[in-house]
Amino acid sequence: MTTNDRYSIFSILRQAWRGNTGWKPVWRDVAPKPAYDVVIVGGGGHGLATAYYLASQYGRRRIAVVEKGWIGSGNVGRNTTIIRSNYLLPGNVPFYELSMKLWEGLEQDINYNAMVSQRGVLNLYHSDAQRDAYARRGNAMRLHGVDAELLDAAKVRRLVPFLDFENARFPIRGGLLQRRGGTVRHDAVAWGYARAADRLGVDIIQNCEVIGIRVDGGRAMGLDTSRGYIGARQIGVSVAGSSSRVAAMAGLRLPIESHVLQAFVSEAVKPFVGGVVTFGAGHFYISQSDKGGLVFGGDIDGYNSYAQRGNLPVMEDVCEGGMALMPRLGRVRMLRQWGGLVDMSMDGSPIIDRTPVEGLYLNAGWCYGGFKATPAAGLCFAHLLSCDEPHDVARGYRLDRFATGHAIDEKGMGPYPNLH
Amino acid sequence: MRINCPCCGERSLDEFVYYGDADLRRPDPQDEEAGAKFIAYVYERTNPSGFHRELWYHGLGCRTWIVAERDTRTHEIYATCRAVDGGAPEGAAADRERS
Ligand SMILES: Cc1cc2nc3c(=O)[nH]c(=O)nc-3n(C[C@H](O)[C@H](O)[C@H](O)COP(=O)(O)OP(=O)(O)OC[C@H]3O[C@@H](n4cnc5c(N)ncnc54)[C@H](O)[C@@H]3O)c2cc1C
Ligand SMILES: [Zn+2]
Numbered sequence: 001m002t003t004n005d006r007y008s009i010f011s012i013l014r015q016a017w018r019g020n021t022g023w024k025p026v027w028r029d030v031a032p033k034p035a036y037d038v039v040i041v042g043g044g045g046h047g048l049a050t051a052y053y054l055a056s057q058y059g060r061r062r063i064a065v066v067e068k069g070w071i072g073s074g075n076v077g078r079n080t081t082i083i084r085s086n087y088l089l090p091g092n093v094p095f096y097e098l099s100m101k102l103w104e105g106l107e108q109d110i111n112y113n114a115m116v117s118q119r120g121v122l123n124l125y126h127s128d129a130q131r132d133a134y135a136r137r138g139n140a141m142r143l144h145g146v147d148a149e150l151l152d153a154a155k156v157r158r159l160v161p162f163l164d165f166e167n168a169r170f171p172i173r174g175g176l177l178q179r180r181g182g183t184v185r186h187d188a189v190a191w192g193y194a195r196a197a198d199r200l201g202v203d204i205i206q207n208c209e210v211i212g213i214r215v216d217g218g219r220a221m222g223l224d225t226s227r228g229y230i231g232a233r234q235i236g237v238s239v240a241g242s243s244s245r246v247a248a249m250a251g252l253r254l255p256i257e258s259h260v261l262q263a264f265v266s267e268a269v270k271p272f273v274g275g276v277v278t279f280g281a282g283h284f285y286i287s288q289s290d291k292g293g294l295v296f297g298g299d300i301d302g303y304n305s306y307a308q309r310g311n312l313p314v315m316e317d318v319c320e321g322g323m324a325l326m327p328r329l330g331r332v333r334m335l336r337q338w339g340g341l342v343d344m345s346m347d348g349s350p351i352i353d354r355t356p357v358e359g360l361y362l363n364a365g366w367c368y369g370g371f372k373a374t375p376a377a378g379l380c381f382a383h384l385l386s387c388d389e390p391h392d393v394a395r396g397y398r399l400d401r402f403a404t405g406h407a408i409d410e411k412g413m414g415p416y417p418n419l420h
Numbered sequence: 421m422r423i424n425c426p427c428c429g430e431r432s433l434d435e436f437v438y439y440g441d442a443d444l445r446r447p448d449p450q451d452e453e454a455g456a457k458f459i460a461y462v463y464e465r466t467n468p469s470g471f472h473r474e475l476w477y478h479g480l481g482c483r484t485w486i487v488a489e490r491d492t493r494t495h496e497i498y499a500t501c502r503a504v505d506g507g508a509p510e511g512a513a514a515d516r517e518r519s
Contacts (some may be wrong), residue, residue: 244467255463257440258492303438306469306492311421313434346463402463403456415462418438 005199007111026191027198032205035231036064038385039223041210041246042239043067045076045186045371046363048193048204049378050236050385052110055200057379058386063202065194066225068209072190075240076371078340080263080297082276082287083372084121084181085146088137091396091408092349093144095376098393100146100180102375112192114184115290120275121181122151122159124325126170130280134176141178149177160277164327170281181276183287189374213249213360220250220359236361236385238377241306241341243364250357254364255346255402257417260339261300261368262310264318266332268292277325284321286329294332296322300342300368302418310339342368348420349408352380352390353399361385362399367420424500427482439475441465442487442503469493475503 015022038054040047043065054060065071083103085096102109103116125131131150138148152174157165165172194204205227212224213235222231239246241258273288286296298318301310315337322329345351345365350373352363363381366373380391390397396408402415413419424430443466447457470493476486485503490496 242469244465245469248466253460253464253466255465257465257467258469304440304467304472304474304492305495307495311433311495313432316434403459416440417465418440 007113026195027204030203030205032064032066032208032225032227032230033203034229035222036203037062037232038064038234038236039230039232040065040236040238041223042074042237042242043071043190043194043204043206044074044238044240045189045193045374046240046366046377046381047236047238048190048197049374050238050363050381051202051204051378052193052197052200053379053382054385055197055202058382060382060386061201063197064205064230065197065202066205066208066210066223066230068207068226070206071194071204072187075340075342076190076374077187078263078338079186079371080285080287080295081183081186081371082121082181082285083116083184084178084276085372086121086123086137086141086148086176086178086181087410088140089408089410092410093141093146095380095393095397096372097144097146098379099373099376102379103184103372104180106192106375110192110196112188112195114188114192116182116184118180118182119287120159120177120179121278122156122175122177122275123278124156124163124172124175124280126173126281128173131173138176147178147180149179151175151177159274162272162328163277163325167324170279170324175280183276183289184371186371189371193378210246210249213246213357215250215357215360218356218358220357232359234359234361234385236363236381238363238381240364240366240370241343243343243362247355247362247364250355250360252355252357254362255351255399255415256365257304257344258306259300259302259342259344259418260305260307260310261297261342262314262318262337262339263295263297264315264334265289265336266294266296266329267335269294269332279321279325282317282321282324284318284325286322286326293335294329300344300418301339306341308339308341342366344368344417344420346402346415346417347407347409348411348413350377350397351399352377352384352394352397354384354388355399421495421497423476423486423488423497425478425481425484425486426500426502427484428478431478431481435478435480436486437477437479439477442473442475
């Protein structure tokens with residue numbers, strides 16, 4: 001055991017004393033072995049969390065995570081870091097609430113500071129109809145034991161006085177607040193899970209792209225990768241926006257389209273946005289990072305894309321939403337902007353399930369909202385891989401739910417992925 | 421990304437509405453396997469990385485339905501034509517394959 005094995009105030013002081021020369025790499029750099037019991041494809045938040053829970057909760061060994069680039073290069077390092085469990089439908093609420101509970105204990109569990117910050121998520125409403133819809137959502141949440149508070153305009157004003165309350169078209173009438181919602185430092189989630197999994201013997205293999213899935217007699221045997229063949233008794237695919245591509249390697253066609261979602265960060269300003277605020281009359285949401293940058297975003301671009309970059313009309317739309325909500329935004333300069341590949345499913349809800357190919361499992365369809373799901377998705381996928389049946393809170397996330405008529409459509413948009 | 425409308429010429433993306441894969445064909449309801457075929461038609465997508473034939477509607481323009489051939493990796497549009505003309509000319513796809 002080296003001093004690096006556990007992070008604490010003492011390890012920081014000890015390193016400081018030595019001029020920070022003693023830190024070691026946080027996970028091992030390993031070459032692929034010929035075969036594993038379980039290979040997880042995709043070193044995003046979900047893949048790494050799955051590997052960690054496989055080893056820590058289900059006692060599995062001989063596990064690898066293969067990642068085509070470097071871990072954290074996908075959506076786990078590109079999202080706007082919001083966590084919440086303010087869902088409406090029974091198929092979703094228990095799952096996201098389990099995720100919230102796992103976030104609440106995550107840092108102690110993996111011994112890594114992920115800066116989990118429960119600063120509150122406030123969804124604004126602008127009309128009576130919208131208030132009623134939020135009251136219903138809040139009630140559904142409370143029936144499931146999730147915290148929710150319906151605020152009137154005066155209470156919202158006390159929380160976020162800088163909004164344009166008397167906007168002629170979209171006056172702010174109140175909001176639905178989940179105080180336990182908030183933000184988490186996204187790349188620390190990838191690094192923290194990677195480190196914790198590595199310490200339990202999981203091989204994290206970077207720069208290793210899966211280019212083929214070998215199937216024999218309806219059974220998955222292993223993976224062809226850019227670093228050679230890797231045999232696997234079980235394969236868990238967790239590749240977000242690349243889900244259709246990887247599934248196609250085993251001859252599967254998924255109920256998914258890949259789209260691009262953009263995010264924006266302004267120059268750093270003094271702290272003034274305390275929590276996460278979402279505009280109810282257009283698609284815009286905002287929070288402020290601990291460095292002071294305003295982090296905001298809106299709709300997906302809305303056309304199939306694997307480009308990891310978006311177009312100007314959505315930037316314009318996001319900024320218009322921002323100006324309607326918070327006119328003072330017009331005074332700050334935009335610093336950075338990027339896009340990520342999101343796996344939009346046909347009902348806006350995810351899939352954690354077996355596939356028709358034996359030994360091949362799928363975690364996909366996370367749309368623009370899978371970061372908050374990272375701990376629960378990892379736990380439920382690990383459960384599925386180990387018990388061969390869905391975790392209790394993920395029973396609705398079946399691959400065949402469209403055929404059986406059990407779609408989970410939070411927004412009620414029907415099978416149009418770009419509208420969810 | 422700007423789209424070349426066969427009627428209006430090159431126009432900004434925000435004049436168009438996206439409808440997705442242009443190669444889906446509504447199954448015959450009389451087909452013996454109509455049930456399974458309709459599920460695939462409504463819910464499953466090829467979702468390719470690369471060449472994609474897709475439907476766009478010029479809603480804030482001439483209201484023509486358009487088929488565009490586009491690369492989903494680069495957003496480059498190779499060809500467009502009116503959807504009533506049966507999709508983009510096959511020559512465009514063939515040219516792209518050769519290039
Ligand atoms: C701009 C933006 C903002 C977002 N904001 C939020 C938010 O505020 N809150 C929220 O809850 N969610 C948000 N999301 C969604 C969330 O980020 C994703 O749903 C989630 O991160 C997906 O899971 P992941 O972390 O495992 O994905 P990823 O990090 O994308 O992991 C998938 C990995 O698979 C790898 N891969 C792909 N193909 C292969 C292959 N052939 N072989 C090997 N590896 C492969 C990729 O390189 C990638 O690293 C946002 C997404 C974007 C793009
Ligand atoms: Zn036109």
